[in-house]
Amino acid sequence: MDPSFLVIQGISGLTMAMILFLVASGLTLLFGVVNVFNFAHGSFYMLGAYFAYTFVSILGFNFWVSLLLAGVAAGAFGMLMEMLFLRRIYGRAEEAGFQILLTYSFILIIDDLVKMVWGTEYKSLQRPDGFSGSVELLGMVLPSYNLAIIVLGLLVAVGSWLVLSRTRGGRIARATAIDREMLSTLGVNVPLTLSLTFGIATALGGVAGALAAPLRSVTPGAGIEVIIDSLIVVVLGGMGNFWGALLGSLIIGEVTAFAVAFVPDWASLFSFLVMIVVLIFKPEGLFSPAKVRRA
Amino acid sequence: MQRNSWSVFLAVVVALAVLPSHVWAQEKVIKIGAIYPMTGRAGLYGMDSVAAMEMAMEEINAKGGVAGYKLDALSTDSKVKPDYSVRIAKRYIEEDKVHFLFGVVSSGVGLAVTEVSKQYKKIFIGTDHAATELTVDNFQPYYFRVSNNTFQSMAAGAIYLKELQAQKPWKRIAYIGPDYAYGHSQWNELRYCLDRLGVQYEVAGEHWPKLAQPDYTPFITTIMKDKPDILVSGFWGGDTVAFIKQAIPYGLLKNVLYFHPDAGGNYELMSSMGDELPDGLVLSARHHNNWPDTELNRKFVGDFFKRTGRYPSYAAEGAYAGVYAIAYAVEKVGNPDDADALVKALEGMKLKLPEDPEGFTSYMDPDTHQIVQMQAIGVTMPNADFPPAKKMLGNWKIYKAEDLLPPKEYIEMKRKK
Numbered sequence: 001m002d003p004s005f006l007v008i009q010g011i012s013g014l015t016m017a018m019i020l021f022l023v024a025s026g027l028t029l030l031f032g033v034v035n036v037f038n039f040a041h042g043s044f045y046m047l048g049a050y051f052a053y054t055f056v057s058i059l060g061f062n063f064w065v066s067l068l069l070a071g072v073a074a075g076a077f078g079m080l081m082e083m084l085f086l087r088r089i090y091g092r093a094e095e096a097g098f099q100i101l102l103t104y105s106f107i108l109i110i111d112d113l114v115k116m117v118w119g120t121e122y123k124s125l126q127r128p129d130g131f132s133g134s135v136e137l138l139g140m141v142l143p144s145y146n147l148a149i150i151v152l153g154l155l156v157a158v159g160s161w162l163v164l165s166r167t168r169g170g171r172i173a174r175a176t177a178i179d180r181e182m183l184s185t186l187g188v189n190v191p192l193t194l195s196l197t198f199g200i201a202t203a204l205g206g207v208a209g210a211l212a213a214p215l216r217s218v219t220p221g222a223g224i225e226v227i228i229d230s231l232i233v234v235v236l237g238g239m240g241n242f243w244g245a246l247l248g249s250l251i252i253g254e255v256t257a258f259a260v261a262f263v264p265d266w267a268s269l270f271s272f273l274v275m276i277v278v279l280i281f282k283p284e285g286l287f288s289p290a291k292v293r294r295a
Numbered sequence: 296m297q298r299n300s301w302s303v304f305l306a307v308v309v310a311l312a313v314l315p316s317h318v319w320a321q322e323k324v325i326k327i328g329a330i331y332p333m334t335g336r337a338g339l340y341g342m343d344s345v346a347a348m349e350m351a352m353e354e355i356n357a358k359g360g361v362a363g364y365k366l367d368a369l370s371t372d373s374k375v376k377p378d379y380s381v382r383i384a385k386r387y388i389e390e391d392k393v394h395f396l397f398g399v400v401s402s403g404v405g406l407a408v409t410e411v412s413k414q415y416k417k418i419f420i421g422t423d424h425a426a427t428e429l430t431v432d433n434f435q436p437y438y439f440r441v442s443n444n445t446f447q448s449m450a451a452g453a454i455y456l457k458e459l460q461a462q463k464p465w466k467r468i469a470y471i472g473p474d475y476a477y478g479h480s481q482w483n484e485l486r487y488c489l490d491r492l493g494v495q496y497e498v499a500g501e502h503w504p505k506l507a508q509p510d511y512t513p514f515i516t517t518i519m520k521d522k523p524d525i526l527v528s529g530f531w532g533g534d535t536v537a538f539i540k541q542a543i544p545y546g547l548l549k550n551v552l553y554f555h556p557d558a559g560g561n562y563e564l565m566s567s568m569g570d571e572l573p574d575g576l577v578l579s580a581r582h583h584n585n586w587p588d589t590e591l592n593r594k595f596v597g598d599f600f601k602r603t604g605r606y607p608s609y610a611a612e613g614a615y616a617g618v619y620a621i622a623y624a625v626e627k628v629g630n631p632d633d634a635d636a637l638v639k640a641l642e643g644m645k646l647k648l649p650e651d652p653e654g655f656t657s658y659m660d661p662d663t664h665q666i667v668q669m670q671a672i673g674v675t676m677p678n679a680d681f682p683p684a685k686k687m688l689g690n691w692k693i694y695k696a697e698d699l700l701p702p703k704e705y706i707e708m709k710r711k712k
Contacts, residue, residue: 009513013513015512112334120339121567122339122566216509216533217537222509222533225509258513260514261516
């Protein structure tokens with residue numbers, strides 16, 4: 001076995017992990033702060049891809065500007081969804097059931113909206129200028145766009161962590177997760193915080209979709225295709241845990257990459273196996289402190 | 296006031312419910328029950344199929360219909376779900392009293408609907424799904440397929456590879472395809488056909504990503520490590536696009552011949568990738584917008600474009616052919632009600648279709664109820680005649696329909712199982 005192949009395969013897994021992390025980070029943020037399982041999170045990934053396509057291919061904007069705009073547009077859409085719909089079911093008995101029904105219905109609604117606005121034809125986005133080729137490193141070919149995704153993913157991870165832990169807004173968001181009533185007694189506008197968090201989380205989904213668009217096909221239904229893997233990642237890392245999502249993505253990315261290389265017939269089984277093992281031995285997720293079980 | 300608006304609403308509902316059947320009562324109608332996916336990534340195939348089906352019905356109705364009947368169709372979203380599609384099919388037969396079941400893009404759905412067709416003795420015209428099982432292992436007399444199956448494209452592929460070996464010796468062959476029936480049967484059939492032709496080769500890896508896998512990077516790097524001469528691909532739709540896009544920057548497609556004879560040459564690959572699509576990929580599909588260059592094909596593609604504003608994916612021509620097959624059978628029998636007589640008529644069908652080159656007419660194989668058609672395999676090259684595509688297939692190699700049918704012993708072996 002050529003050792004450089006192991007490095008290449010490791011980097012393949014890393015590329016996969018970073019897009020997964022960008023999608024999962026928004027999902028886990030919603031779990032952690034808003035306490036919502038947003039089934040439609042993948043649909044914001046899809047919206048991000050379609051927005052980026054519109055900005056780049058139709059309006060002729062620069063790719064990186066379009067990436068930001070796609071995030072903003074997806075986030076605005078997410079905030080609207082939170083303010084008009086999700087807000088109405090907070091605190092209801094059986095809230096979890098309502099959340100799943102409501103956000104699932106948004107998968108269908110957003111899919112149909114996409115079909116109406118952009119049609120069913122597959123769209124495609126070219127890699128941005130300067131990132132269409134590959135670089136050679138130690139005799140290995142590495143696509144430069146894949147490297148850009150890895151770097152951006154890490155930047156988003158560190159940036160989000162800084163915002164959450166070092167800024168006032170981030171502290172408020174984390175406090176929202178713990179005690180909403182206390183926070184509003186202290187004069188914090190909790191509903192606004194929740195909407196903003198929702199906006200940021202869906203914007204992350206949108207950026208992930210826009211970033212993945214040059215590597216994937218932009219089609220209706222793309223949202224449902226990424227949500228399952230992201231969910232595995234979120235469960236692995238501990239629901240609502242940001243670093244957990246990063247670790248979970250890395251595990252799934254690398255496990256898949258090496259399973260594909262060494263046990264090709266069973267490759268898609270392994271990410272589920274990892275999840276099962278974690279659920280059995282550490283059901284609260286890898287990064288969460290073990291909870292005291294109450295009878 | 297409120298009661299008033301309710302009664303208006305109810306009146307409208309009643310009127311809507313009564314009106315169509317009243318209209319139907321006026322003239323004799325052949326009713327087609329179409330089942331196609333309308334959502335998700337298969338939605339494009341469904342939309343194209345329905346558009347082409349309606350186009351064919353309008354053409355026939357404009358000429359006065361067939362045997363005194365007009366064609367009419369119902370269409371329902373299959374959601375690509377077999378159990379759900381079975382319910383639609385049963386509802387079509389029991390409540391809507393359709394004469395023909397029609398459609399389906401997924402072979403999984405096709406295998407489920409063919410059971411309904413068998414149970415109710417209602418003819419099912421298969422227009423797009425390609426799994427060979429439907430006409431071989433799970434054959435039943437009321438099923439007819441009007442587009443090529445995977446065996447036919449793989450048989451053509453095997454001959455292509457054999458001819459290639461004579462010019463440019465290759466040895467190592469690898470496969471990548473979706474991990475379900477469609478992906479696996481293509482690979483098995485290709486190897487069966489290669490062995491039958493006596494081609495010498497060595498398998499350099501088999502890869503099974505799941506359907507709609509978003510990321511192929513680890514597959515690509517593994518294939519590069521194995522260094523095959525030829526990479527056979529069994530993807531369809533968006534998966535083809537995603538795989539090719541991810542493979543380009545690795546240079547995989549320069550070092551390895553990308554060979555994709557069943558669904559690779561579909562127009563949506565060309566239209567969505569534009570300039571980015573590399574030259575020299577060897578692809579085919581069940582219908583091509585630029586082959587054969589016959590008046591019938593030009594008219595079909597042109598009319599479809601006029602109707603929808605886009606060029607058709609291959610699914611469209613299958614649906615178009617299906618409507619003409621129904622018209623053919625009803626014309627012969629004189630009515631759409633006698634299913635057994637219609638089966639006999641379809642078994643002897645000869646039909647000139649847009650995908651038939653000069654001098655060839657598609658016909659139905661009476662043993663398998665599989666339409667027999669030519670297959671053309673081409674190579675991607677610059678051609679901007681069908682925008683937004685910038686590349687199309689060219690340098691065609693044409694394979695005779697009779698050479699592509701599964702041999703008798705293959706059919707018998709599969710049916711015995």
